[in-house]
Amino acid sequence: MLAKQRFVLDTTAFTDTQLRDDYGEGDLSKTVDAMLDLIAKSRIKLNISCHMPPITYKEFTDYMSRYECPDETLVKAETWIVKKTPNRYDTKIPSEIFYEYVQDMRERMNKGMRISENGIWEAAVESMVMMSRGTQKSEIEAKVLGKAITDFRKRYRAALRKGTLDSAPDLDVLLLAKELGAGVVAADEGIKVWAERLGLRFLSAKSFPQMMEEYLQHYD
Template sequence: MSTPSAIVVDTSVFVNPDTRHLLGESVDDAIRAFIQRTQQRGVRVYIPVSIFNELRHFASPETMALLRAHAIVRAPDLFALQVPAAVLHFFIRDVRQRIDRGLRVAEQAARAESSDETIRKLREKYREALRSGIVDSVEDLDVVLLAKEVNAAILSADMGIRNMAETLGIEVFSMSDFLLTLEQQKEDTP
């Protein structure tokens, strides 16, 4: 696996504790370490505007200013970019199946005794049935589309992003794989 020359970054790699800890204790530490490592290896970093705005809720203004200076922050060109119809077909079929599963979860909960605990479990199971493993936000879609447009890999811990990106033939890295790849490049460089 070679180091990508360009990568589109998702919020999850900085805010998900399972991936963030690979770079730092806090979101700010993780972003700063990421900037340092990608600068050292000459990796171009892209961040969709929607993701950049989302990250503002988790990181300090100073860290966001550093990230803005290092990354290319832009939205995908939704009018120029073309995505195969098969991707839309698979997506719609998947959404329909998830709605049906969510309905079954709701029916089971309705048959059970209603309580705060039942409602909490219903919400949890319903969310899992509908959202897990699917692109479920404009921000997620922006990551995939921008990567497709600029011919970049994706760095994400989100399974929905990973699944759609792989359908479109976009290389996807987990944070641990990306960091190992950067280290390998460092070792291979004389």
């Protein structure tokens, strides 16, 4: 029996755009089906098991349902993905990691506040200039405020969410991987950053199926 390898999968391990191009011709259902076939073969032949926390698994299946993945694919997912809730009480995380996370979030919030202030000033100045020229209120709202809100959302989201943990499913993936001593598979930059800080093995969504194919090629 080969030594057991475990991996904890984020939803992005299946939904990454590059992965869809490589394994599903751009189609999510085909991609997920191909991935699950690889996971099944690797489980039987190579003793590789793939896990998801229940909250992440629900996020994954909800996503599949929105794209109308066939029932057969959902059955495969239920069969080959191991669902397990991480032990949030006993899993030990170094206090330095918690300190770094708090510092990171504080810096992001400060950056978000500066983005908010700049956005308000820019919109206010442009609105006043247009009013002084006799521009109608409806036109100001359409040209200035609508654009300001769109730009603000984009910049604010990038400042606060890109490269960090921003959801319970993300955190559960890392906690379960830490508990199991497993690798982490994702296409999420925040999960990658914090997986590496926790000393966990990380594989990108693109490289994970390539690894399994390489293993299976040599097994056969």
